[in-house]
Amino acid sequence: MDFTLILFIVLAVVAVLTAIGMLVSRSAVYAALFLVLNFATVAVLYLLLGAPFIAMAQVTVYAGAIMVLFLFVIMLLGAEKLPKGQVLPWQRPLAIALTVVLLAEAGFLLFQRLSITTALSNPEAALNTEGAVQAIGTMLFSQYLLPFEVTSVLLLVAMIGAIVLTKKEKGET
C-alpha cells in the first residue's frame, strides 16, 4: 500500500469526523476546538498537495487567528450552552435530506467525468524544487499586485468597521 494513500485516508477520516463533531457539539467551545482540529488536518492535506505556503498560512490565519477570535467572542457572550428552544419539527429532516441531495449531485458529477482523474505529481518534488514560497511571492507582487493592494485596503476597512460597530455611543454606559 502506498504511504501517501494511507496518510490521505487517515487525514480524510479525521477531517470528516472533526467536522461532524463540530456540527453535533452542544457546547460552542467544543465546536470551536473541533474546527481547529479540522483546520490543522486540512493544513496537512495542503502539505500533501505540495502547497507549503498555503499550509502554513492556514495554520497561522485560520487556526491561529480566526478561531481564537471565535473563542474570544464565545467567551465574551457566554454562549457555551444554549437553551433548547422551540424547534421547527420538519427543519432537521429537511436539512439532512437536502444535504444528501447535494452530496449525491457532487458524487455523480465527480465520478461521471473520467477525464479529471489526473494523477497528482510527486508532492516531495513540489516542496523542494522551484521554491514554492518564492514562486508565490513573485506571482503575488507581479501578476496579482492589484488584488494584493486591494486586499490590504479591505483589511483596513474591516478593521475600521469592527471598531466602529462595537463602539459605544456617547452617554451610553
Added chain:
Amino acid sequence: MLPLTYYLVISAILFALGVLGVLIRRNPLIIFMSVELMLNAANLAFVAFSRAFNVLNGQIFVFFVMTVAAAEVAVGLALIVVIFRTKHSIDVDLMNSLKG
C-alpha cells in the same frame, strides 16, 4: 500519486457538512463556523486543482480567500457582539424584527 478525485470528494463532503451546519444549528457562532468550513472546503478544491494542473494560480486565489475570510469574520463577529448587546440573546430564531 493520488488521483484528483479523492481530494474533490473530501472537499464536497466537507462542503456538504458545512451546509448542514448552517441549516441545522441555531447559534449564530456555530453557523458562522460552518460557513468557514465551507470556505475551507472550497480552498481545498482550489489547491487540489492547482496541483493537478501544475500552476500556482489556485494557491494565490486561496491566499486571497483566506484574507477575505479573515476580514469577514472580524466584521461578522463584531455584528454578533452588537446584536447580543441590544437583544441579550443570539438565538437566530429570535432575530425576526425585519419580518414584514
